[in-house]
Structures are given as structure tokens and as C-alpha cells.
Amino acid sequence: MNYLLGLIVLLIKIAVMLGGLLLVASYLVWLERKLLARLQIRLGPNRAGIFGLLQPIADAIKLLTKEEIVPTAADGFIFRLAPAVVAVTAMMMFAVVPLGPDIRLFGRSVPMVITDLNVGLLFVFALSSLGVYGVALGGWASNSKFALLGGIRGAAQMISYELALGLSLVPVVMLAGSFSLTAIVDAQSGVPFIVLQPVSFAIFVISAMAESKRIPFDLPEAENELGAGFHTEYSGMRFGLFFLGEYVHIQVLGALTAVFFLGGWHGPWLPPVVWLMLKIFIVALIMIWIRGTLPRLRYDQLMALGWKVLIPVSLINIVVTGAFIQFAGFS
Amino acid sequence: MSILTLLFYAIALLIVAATAMAVTRRNMVHAVLYLVLSFFGTAMLFYLLGAPFLAALEIIIYAGAIMVLFLFLIMMIRLKKLPGMFFPVGQLLPAIFICAGFLAVSSVLVGGNPEGWTPMPAAQASPAAFGVYLFQTHWLAVEIASMLLLVALVGAYVLGRRVRGPSADTRKEAP
Numbered sequence: 001m002n003y004l005l006g007l008i009v010l011l012i013k014i015a016v017m018l019g020g021l022l023l024v025a026s027y028l029v030w031l032e033r034k035l036l037a038r039l040q041i042r043l044g045p046n047r048a049g050i051f052g053l054l055q056p057i058a059d060a061i062k063l064l065t066k067e068e069i070v071p072t073a074a075d076g077f078i079f080r081l082a083p084a085v086v087a088v089t090a091m092m093m094f095a096v097v098p099l100g101p102d103i104r105l106f107g108r109s110v111p112m113v114i115t116d117l118n119v120g121l122l123f124v125f126a127l128s129s130l131g132v133y134g135v136a137l138g139g140w141a142s143n144s145k146f147a148l149l150g151g152i153r154g155a156a157q158m159i160s161y162e163l164a165l166g167l168s169l170v171p172v173v174m175l176a177g178s179f180s181l182t183a184i185v186d187a188q189s190g191v192p193f194i195v196l197q198p199v200s201f202a203i204f205v206i207s208a209m210a211e212s213k214r215i216p217f218d219l220p221e222a223e224n225e226l227g228a229g230f231h232t233e234y235s236g237m238r239f240g241l242f243f244l245g246e247y248v249h250i251q252v253l254g255a256l257t258a259v260f261f262l263g264g265w266h267g268p269w270l271p272p273v274v275w276l277m278l279k280i281f282i283v284a285l286i287m288i289w290i291r292g293t294l295p296r297l298r299y300d301q302l303m304a305l306g307w308k309v310l311i312p313v314s315l316i317n318i319v320v321t322g323a324f325i326q327f328a329g330f331s
Numbered sequence: 332m333s334i335l336t337l338l339f340y341a342i343a344l345l346i347v348a349a350t351a352m353a354v355t356r357r358n359m360v361h362a363v364l365y366l367v368l369s370f371f372g373t374a375m376l377f378y379l380l381g382a383p384f385l386a387a388l389e390i391i392i393y394a395g396a397i398m399v400l401f402l403f404l405i406m407m408i409r410l411k412k413l414p415g416m417f418f419p420v421g422q423l424l425p426a427i428f429i430c431a432g433f434l435a436v437s438s439v440l441v442g443g444n445p446e447g448w449t450p451m452p453a454a455q456a457s458p459a460a461f462g463v464y465l466f467q468t469h470w471l472a473v474e475i476a477s478m479l480l481l482v483a484l485v486g487a488y489v490l491g492r493r494v495r496g497p498s499a500d501t502r503k504e505a506p
Contacts, residue, residue: 078360118457122387129395133367136399140360140406148406155403159396179384179458 013114017094025247026056032288039292063240071142071233078141083234083241086134089127090248096120097255098182100265100272112273113182120181121173124256125166128211132158134245135213135220139230150229153299154213154220160303161210161217164310168203171321172260185264192263199317201261203310208256210306212249214287216294219302250287254280335453338379346372359405363398370394381455 030045030052037044045052070079098113117123132155139151173179175196176187187193194201210217221229231242258264258279265272297305346369353365370393377386456464465473 075358075360078364117383119383119387122384122391126387126390126395129391129399132395132399133402136402136406137360137364140402152403152406155399155406159399159403162396177459 009110010114014095017114018091021091021094021248021251022244024251025244026060028247028250028284029059029243030056031284032291035285035288036292039289060240063237066236068236068238069233071144073143074233075141075143078137079233080238082134082138082141083231083238083245084134085137086131086245087241087248089131089134090245090252093124093127093252094255096123096181097259098185098264099276111182116180116182119179121169121179121184124181125162125169128165129158129162131211131245131249134242135230138234138242139220142230142233144233146227147230147232150220150222150226150232154230157213157217157219157302157306158211160306161207161310164203164207164306164314165211167311167314167318168200168207169260170314170318171197171200174318174321174325181259181264185259185266188263189266192261192266194261197261197317197321199313201257203314203317204260205257207306207310208253209287209290210302212246212253214246214250215291216297217302218296219299222296250284251280253287254283257283335379339376342372342375342379345369346376360402363402363405366401367394367398370398381453382461384456384458384461 033055034044034052045055048054048058070076095114096117098111098116100112102109102111104110135154135158136151139147139149139154142148172184172193175193176184178184178187213220219229220226221231223229226232231239234242255276258276262279265276267275267278270278349365349369349372353362353369356362356365370389374386374389374394377383377389
């Protein structure tokens with residue numbers, strides 16, 4: 001009976017989480033189009049509904065009813081698999097993000113997280129490293145020059161920045177003393193880690209943006225040289241899944257930044273879930289702002305930034321943090 | 332037969348099947364994907380045996396980094412499919428010898444110690460416990476492995492470095 005109850009609660013949690021993620025993803029697209037338009041002195045979508053608010057729904061219907069084309073020369077199975085890999089790995093990362101403190105429901109304590117793994121941070125990291133397959137395989141399976149170039153660029157970029165991403169989180173784990181995301185949030189009940197670890201924060205945000213392949217790191221889909229890069233040959237909802245993956249990734253980035261550096265759901269006056277949503281929203285806004293502001297990096301600049309700046313700085317940061325914890329007795 | 336035993340055999344079957352597919356595929360990308368599936372199985376096995384930390388590392392390092400590099404290379408060089416026998420005899424024989432030797436050594440190692448056959452109680456190692464054990468009892472092996480990796484890194488750098496004259500780009504930048 002207890003097993004059954006646990007399973008039901010788990011399924012409800014997953015359903016609410018996925019529903020929320022997809023809804024927010026579709027409205028992030030709207031927000032991005034609207035904000036970018038304003039940044040570029042345009043109007044943006046304003047025909048479907050008031051302020052164009054029904055535009056995401058119209059887009060979704062269009063994508064779902066469009067004809068899907070699989071190129072004759074493509075590797076059919078992998079071509080169909082790749083978009084799903086991108087979307088699924090992005091969505092699964094939310095399984096370990098804590099939304100708030102445990103709540104009491106009908107006399108039982110229900111944790112506000114789908115699963116609190118004791119290797120939660122590594123789980124996120126593993127999924128992020130699997131996301132590379134979606135891009136690389138999507139580019140390869142299309143059997144097209146531009147898609148292949150995009151896929152190779154994507155793989156190279158994501159492998160390079162994964163290292164910096166992982167190393168930037170080591171000081172966070174050292175301070176919290178755990179890989180569990182719940183424990184990391186609990187460790188920030190006083191001071192959020194952005195105050196203690198500003199360097200880590202900067203490295204994390206830069207390399208996570210590179211992982212999400214957005215401007216200024218959008219070389220895998222650079223439209224003026226590669227068509228659309230790794231998803232050139234995709235159409236209909238398969239293209240939609242790549243798109244969805246990108247916008248879920250923005251939320252993941254916001255949630256992880258909030259959990260690792262901004263104190264997660266901690267905050268005064270407002271309920272915990274609202275605080276977390278607010279922090280995710282702010283990070284998403286800043287990402288859209290960056291997209292509207294910066295030009296794309298050149299390929300050698302991208303590699304130099306990753307390997308010659310971010311990785312050495314994060315290694316030094318780890319040593320300095322270790323010295324502080326050891327000698328200043330501060331943790 | 333507990334549910335854990337059933338899961339163990341199901342996952343073991345998955346690993347063996349995926350690895351067999353990986354070895355016999357002619358399309359290199361498919362082979363890489365089957366190998367990734369096999370690593371997934373190994374990670375599940377680690378998780379089942381109470382080592383979530385190792386399971387995560389298996390996915391991050393093997394499935395997420397090493398196999399991506401393999402894929403990267405395969406995508407870059409586009410191999411032609413060779414006609415004829417898949418395994419030439421010259422490769423097949425050494426492979427069989429190595430497998431037989433490995434089987435002999437491992438069965439002696441496992442079978443020689445009667446404790447090797449008794450089932451262990453279910454336990455779960457926390458990442459901290461794992462780290463303390465590894466770096467206190469096996470620090471020498473860890474250091475040797477890291478030295479080996481360093482040597483490999485330097486070797487790869489030396490092999491990959493191309494000595495060439497100033498190209499058009501660098502000449503242009505120089506005053």
C-alpha cells in the first residue's frame with residue numbers, strides 16, 4: 001500500500017513537473033521573440049491573441065501538423081532518435097532540482113523534488129554530457145555537409161566546455177560537502193554561494209551558455225555559414241523537439257544557477273517555489289538579453305576561451321577554495 | 332530469486348547483447364551507439380550493486396566523453412565499408428587467445444578464494460565513503476594511473492603538434 005501511494009505521488013510529481021516545463025518552454029519562446037523584437041526596435045508577434053499571447057499555441061499546432069520529411073540518404077533510425085535525445089536529456093535534469101522544503105500532505109512528509117539522489121550533481125552532469133549525442137548524431141544522420149559540420153562543431157564545443165562546467169562546480173561541492181542538490185540548497189540557507197564563489201559563478205554561467213549552444217556560442221547552428229547547422233534537414237515536430245530542448249535547457253540553466261549559486265528556493269517573504277521560479281525567470285531574461293546584445297564568437301576564440309582561460313582559472317579557483325577551507329576553517 | 336537477482340540477470344543480458352552487437356556492426360556509428368548502450372547497462376549494474384557514484388562516473392566518462400570522442404573521429408574520417416570477411420584471421424586468433432587468457436585468470440582469481448562465491452549483503456556506498464576508501468587504501472594505484480594519463484597526454488601533444496612555417500594568416504597579422 002505504501003509502495004503504491006509512493007508511486008502515485010511520484011507520477012503526479014513527474015506529470016506536474018513535465019507539464020510546467022513544457023508550458024514555460026513554449027512561453028519562453030514567446031518572451032524571447034517579444035524581447036528580441038523590442039531590443040531590435042521591432043514589434044514581434046502580435047497577431048494571435050492579445051500581445052500575441054496565443055502565438056506559442058499556434059506554433060505548436062503548426063509544428064505538430066506539418067509534414068515530416070526524412071531525407072532518403074539519411075540514417076532513418078538515428079535521424080529519428082537524435083531530437084528525442086536532446087529533449088529528453090534536458091527534461092530529465094529537472095528530476096533532481098528541489099523546488100522547496102518538504103511539505104506535509106495528509107499527515108505525510110512529501111519532498112518537493114522528484115528524486116533526491118546522493119549523486120544529484122553528477123546525474124545532471126551525466127545528462128548534460130549525453131546531450132552531445134543528440135547534436136552530433138543529428139548532424140551525422142542527416143547525411144548533409146552543413147548538418148555534419150554543425151554536428152562536429154557542436155560535439156567539439158560541448159566536450160570542451162563540459163570540463164570547465166564540471167570544474168566550476170567542484171568548489172560548490174567542497175563548500176556544501178555533498179553532491180545532493182537538496183544538501184547544496186540547504187548549505188545556502190545563510191549566504192548564497194554567489195557571494196563566496198563569484199569566480200565559479202562566472203565560469204559556470206559562461207560554460208553552461210556554451211553547452212546550451214546559444215548566441216554568442218551558437219557556432220553549431222551558425223545560420224549565415226551553415227544553413228541551420230545540425231538541424232538543417234529536420235522539419236515538423238522533430239525540428240520542434242530540438243527547439244523544445246533548447247528552451248527547456250534555458251530553464252535547466254536557470255534552475256541550476258539558482259540551486260548552485262543563488263540559494264535555490266531560499267528567500268524572504270515569498271513562498272519557496274515562487275522564489276525558485278523568479279530566479280529561473282531572471283536568468284532566462286539575462287540569457288535573452290545577452291542573445292540580443294553579443295555577436296557570435298569566432299571558432300578559435302571559442303576554443304581559446306574554453307581551454308586557455310576558463311579551465312586554468314577554475315583549477316586555480318579550486319586550489320584557493322581548498323586552502324580557504326583548510327586554513328581559514330570556513331565551510 | 333529476489334527481484335534484485337532478476338534485475339541483475341536482465342541487465343547482464345542487456346550488456347552482453349549490446350556488446351555483441353557493437354562488435355559485429357559494420358556501420359561504425361551504430362557500433363558506437365551499441366557500446367554506449369552497453370555502458371548504460373554497466374552503470375545500471377553499478378547502481379544496483381550500491382555504487383551510485385561509480386554509476387554516474389561510468390556515464391560521464393565512458394558514455395559521455397570517451398564515446399563522444401570516438402563518434403567525433405568516425406564522423407570526421409568517414410570510413411569505407413570493406414568487403415570480405417568481417418574478422419580477418421590475423422585479428423581473430425589473437426582476440427581468441429586474449430579472451431581465453433582473461434577467462435582463465437579471472438576464474439582462477441574468483442574461484443581460488445571461497446569467499447568469492449558467497450553473496451554479499453546489499454549496501455550502498457556514499458560518494459564520500461568511496462573517495463576516502465580509494466585515496467587511503469589505493470592511493471598508489473591512483474597516482475600510477477594518473478601518471479600514465481599524463482604521459483599519454485604529453486605523447487598525444489607531441490604527435491599532434493605540427494611544425495610548419497608561417498601561414499598566410501600569421502604573416503598578415505605580423506607588422
